[in-house]
Amino acid sequence: MSYLDNKTPIPGTIMFDGHMARVGYGLNKMCYSLNAQSARDEFARDEMAYCDKFCLTKGQKKAIEDRDINGLLEQGGNIYFLAKFAGCLGLNMQDIGALQTGVTLEEFKEKLVTAGQ
DSSP: OOOOOTTSOOTTOOOOOHHHHHHTHHHHHHHHHTTSHHHHHHHHHOHHHHHHHTTOOHHHHHHHHHTOHHHHHHTTOOHHHHHHHHHHTTOOHHHHHHHHHTSOHHHHHHHHHHHTO
16 A cells, blocks of 8 residues: 655645645635634725735735635645635635636536546
8 A cells, every 4th residue: 555745746736734834824824714704804895904914925915816726725725724715706616626627617517527427
C-alpha cells in the first residue's frame, strides 16, 4: 500500500498543509466569520477594511477583490472556509469545482454524473 506525503505533488492540486495553514490563517478566519449575517453585512460595506481586520496579505486582498477562488487557494485558503466567501458571491460547491477544474458548470455537473455511474 502506498501513502501520499506532503512532498509528492498531485497534478492540479494545491496542497493544504501546515505551512499553508499558517499562510492562510487570517484569510480562513475571515472567511469563517462570514457565517454571521452581521459579518457579511460589514464585509459588503467595505471589503478591504474587513480584510484588514484579519491582517490579510496584499495577495490575499487582491484575490478577494478579483473574486479569484483559485488564487485564494494558492494564498493559503482552505476550501471549506473559502466556501463561506464563495457563498457571499452566490457560488456553491459545484461552481467552485468548475472553477478549479477549468470547465463550465454544466461540464462539471456532467463529470459528477458520469463519476457516479
